[in-house]
Structures are given as structure tokens and as C-alpha cells.
Amino acid sequence: MQAQPNWEKLTQRLERLMRLKSFPIAFKMLREKAELDTIPFMRRPDHKVTLCQLINLARNFDWTVGADVDDFLFASCPSIIGLSDIPESHKDGSFRSIVWVATKEDGRKCEASIPRIPLGEYEAVALAPLVYNPFEPDIVLIYANPAQMMLLINSLQFSRYEVMQFFCVGESSCSDAIARCFNTGKPSLSIPCYGERRYGHAQDEDLVMAIPAESMGKALQGMEALYRRGVRYPISYAGAEADITPQFPATYKGLEEMMEKIRGEGNPLLVGLTGGIASGKTTVSKMFQELGAPIIDFDLIARQVVEPGTPALAKIVDHFGRQVLQSDGRLDRKKLSQIVFRDIEKRKKLESFTHPPIYEGFFNQVNEITVRQPDAIIQVAVPLLIELNLQYLFDTIVIVHISPEEQTKRLARRDSISTEEAANMLKAQLPIDDKKAFAGFVINNDQGLDSTRKQVQSVWEDLNRLQRSRSDGIF
Numbered sequence: 001m002q003a004q005p006n007w008e009k010l011t012q013r014l015e016r017l018m019r020l021k022s023f024p025i026a027f028k029m030l031r032e033k034a035e036l037d038t039i040p041f042m043r044r045p046d047h048k049v050t051l052c053q054l055i056n057l058a059r060n061f062d063w064t065v066g067a068d069v070d071d072f073l074f075a076s077c078p079s080i081i082g083l084s085d086i087p088e089s090h091k092d093g094s095f096r097s098i099v100w101v102a103t104k105e106d107g108r109k110c111e112a113s114i115p116r117i118p119l120g121e122y123e124a125v126a127l128a129p130l131v132y133n134p135f136e137p138d139i140v141l142i143y144a145n146p147a148q149m150m151l152l153i154n155s156l157q158f159s160r161y162e163v164m165q166f167f168c169v170g171e172s173s174c175s176d177a178i179a180r181c182f183n184t185g186k187p188s189l190s191i192p193c194y195g196e197r198r199y200g201h202a203q204d205e206d207l208v209m210a211i212p213a214e215s216m217g218k219a220l221q222g223m224e225a226l227y228r229r230g231v232r233y234p235i236s237y238a239g240a241e242a243d244i245t246p247q248f249p250a251t252y253k254g255l256e257e258m259m260e261k262i263r264g265e266g267n268p269l270l271v272g273l274t275g276g277i278a279s280g281k282t283t284v285s286k287m288f289q290e291l292g293a294p295i296i297d298f299d300l301i302a303r304q305v306v307e308p309g310t311p312a313l314a315k316i317v318d319h320f321g322r323q324v325l326q327s328d329g330r331l332d333r334k335k336l337s338q339i340v341f342r343d344i345e346k347r348k349k350l351e352s353f354t355h356p357p358i359y360e361g362f363f364n365q366v367n368e369i370t371v372r373q374p375d376a377i378i379q380v381a382v383p384l385l386i387e388l389n390l391q392y393l394f395d396t397i398v399i400v401h402i403s404p405e406e407q408t409k410r411l412a413r414r415d416s417i418s419t420e421e422a423a424n425m426l427k428a429q430l431p432i433d434d435k436k437a438f439a440g441f442v443i444n445n446d447q448g449l450d451s452t453r454k455q456v457q458s459v460w461e462d463l464n465r466l467q468r469s470r471s472d473g474i475f
Ligand code: ATP
Pocket: 275, 276, 277, 278, 279, 280, 281, 282, 283, 284, 383, 410, 411, 414, 445, 446, 447, 448, 449, 452
């Protein structure tokens, strides 16, 4: 069974990253109205209401609210969430033609287009601020301005990309957001309708998105990953009048050229191999090597390009001074990382010295392998692959995963340190679970070596299939 998310933690993080002005709402359909009485802090309306009023009470008044069919003012609202059918006067278009459309024919069309939660399965609805963990919601409702909403869309699309559908039947935006999301199991975005602005107090700039509860973790993970890449809200401006080249990731420019250089004359399958500290990357990479996958060690290249006598080391000393050298003339890596730690400008400067020769070294090694073996499946071990955002260099990524508990134990055992020290080291790193979203393949290294070897064998077969299908032009 899937663990229930900690809604409080998730909501707090999301509210901060999106800087939301109203609370994300937990929305749940109840099979029996008696369930309303079991929800903590439940307030039932003491007069007839619309669904948009209930939404407003939850997201702006911070209330937990619920209703059954008898609490609603007229048939439209409960019919959209499956609590009642619509009367004949709605079906034949009369109701819509009073205000919203010119003819009954238009009214019929509009009514027929409105998505509704199937009738007969539910007796009541409950809404509450998600942050209180009030109940396990079916869907989560988020109100935000278009810029915040774009960030949310980007986040949902970050892994397992899908086009975001946008719908608008016109009046009854609750149907476009809530009912459509409920029925399809996909996030659904819409513009709050006139009624929701008048009675639900949606603001001029508000958009609404309904998200299946089970997609909320994915949304937050995507947002965290984008945050680390500098994609944040509020969105910073880049000068309209200036050369904005430096504002883009360095790799946007010349990407084609770079990819061509990596491929050289051959057609290697480049597999990025990563994981967390002591998760078993070396162990797994040896197993792949035994199966025939040559290995390129990115860390080794990174160390080689700053050895004494290299142009990169000369540039580093020129810029940062001799303080970054040890007495034997070798680079004092610890000192240098202290200097660039938390100083993005200095780090960028350092990278401008080291990245070109690292890439050059990487391309050279790929070419040396492909001269001998044009279709090689090359594993490239990069411990900080995700942190350094190097995914684009590889055809697929293999993550060597273990649970944080096992990771702490193995790190402590291997490095002869206490479990507290090991746990602190892990805290300073990107959690290994966050890396999974980037993986083409995950090898679970929690069990013994036999279990790992079996998985490596199976991934190896998949990689071979992948490589064959690329050569056949299928992929
Ligand atoms: P680092 O991040 O420090 O480079 P790593 O990810 O390469 O580490 P390994 O060195 O392969 O990790 O493994 C870490 C420790 O865990 C080693 O002592 C290794 O022998 C042990 N280990 C790896 N896999 C298993 C396993 N399946 N069962 C038991 N111990 C394992």
C-alpha cells in the first residue's frame, strides 16, 4: 500500500515555493453523508449555499466545510459533483438561456458539455485546507495567478511529461476543474467563471487547477527540482534591451555541436550512472563492467584536469591566488570549495576554467572507446550527475538506490564513522529518493549482492535492446 503523504509538510513547501495567496484545498466526495460528522472541525452551512461559496470558505476563511444535496441553493452545483441529477428545465436549455446564452439550443449544448461526477455514488462533499491533514482527499484545488500556474504546470510536467489540458465550458468552472479531474484522474486547469468570481470571490488574476491527490508529490518534486535549476516564482526578469546570452544555461548555446562531439564517429549508448553516497555505484558499475560495459569516471577526469601543469590549474591560481595550492603545488580542493561554496559568481568562474577540459576529456574517452567499439554501451559514473544537472549528456540514467536507513548504515560501516555523522552527511546531500524521478532505470541495492546482480543483468538486457532499437532507427 502506498504511504499517505504528509500533507502538512507538502503544503507548507508548496505554499512557500508558489507564494500562494490562498490555501490549497483538500476536496473529497463522501459515499455516505454520515461521514461528514467524523471530520474534525467540520462546519455545515446554516443556509443554502453554492459550491463556490464552500470553496471560498475553505481557501480564504480557513474553514473545514461540507454539504449534502439539501444544503445547495439550486440544482447546478450538486449535479456537477454527482449528488443530484439536473432537472428537465436545465436539460432542455431553459435555465442557461435565462442569463448566459441566446437560445435554448445554445443552453442545451452548454449543459451537455458540462462534465459531471457520476450520479448515485456519493451523498456529500467535504472541503478543507490541505495543510491540516483533514482527510485523504480525492483531489487538491489550487488557486493561483497565471505565472504561478505556469510554474505548477512546469512542475507537473517535469517527469513523465504530459501535455496539460486546459478546459473551459464557460460558466461552471468547477466542472472543468473538479469534475473533469475527478473523472479523468489528470490535473485540470481552468479559469474561474463569472459565478465563482461573484460568489466564490475568485480574484481577477486567479486561475484554478484541480490535481489528483496522488499527483501532488510529483508536483512538489518537480517544483523542487526546477527551483534548484533557478526556475522560481516570482520570475526574475532578464533585460529586454541587453544581450541575454549569459542568462541562459551555458549549455543552451552550442548544444548540437556538443552532442555531435560526444557521439563522434560512433553510435554509443551513453548511460549516466549515479546514486547517493555509498549507495553502491562502484559495486554496480563493476557488475556492468563484467557484462561488457566500458566505464568512464567523471570524477577522475575532473581531478586530472587540475593536476599540476594543466592550463585549468594555472587559470584557477591566476584568479583565486596561490592560497588554493597545497605546499606540494597541488590544488587544495577543500580550500577552493570553501571559497566557492555559497558564492554562485565564484563557482561559475571556477566552472568556466574546469568544465571545458572536463568535457574535452569526456569526449576524448568516448571517442577512444567508440573507435574500437562503435555501438558500445558506455557507463559514465558521475556521483553528482543530478546535482550538476548533467542529464542532457546521456541517453539514459541508471540510479543505484538504497533506503536512507541502509545508506546511513553502509556509509558509517565503510568509513568507520558514527551513524550520527553518516546521517549528517546525508542531510547535506540531495535526498536519494529525489533522484529517482530522473532515472531511466533504478537498481535497488538494499538487498544482498545477488539481488543487485540480477537487477544489473536485467537492466543490461534492456540497455542492449535500447541500443539495438536505436541502431534500427526505432528510437
Ligand atoms: P561513494 O559514493 O562513496 O563513491 P558508492 O556509491 O560507490 O560509494 P560502494 O562503494 O559501491 O558505493 O558501496 C558502499 C559500501 O556498501 C561498500 O562498503 C560496499 O562494499 C557496500 N555494499 C555495496 N552494495 C552492497 C550490497 N548489496 N550489500 C551489502 N553491502 C554492499
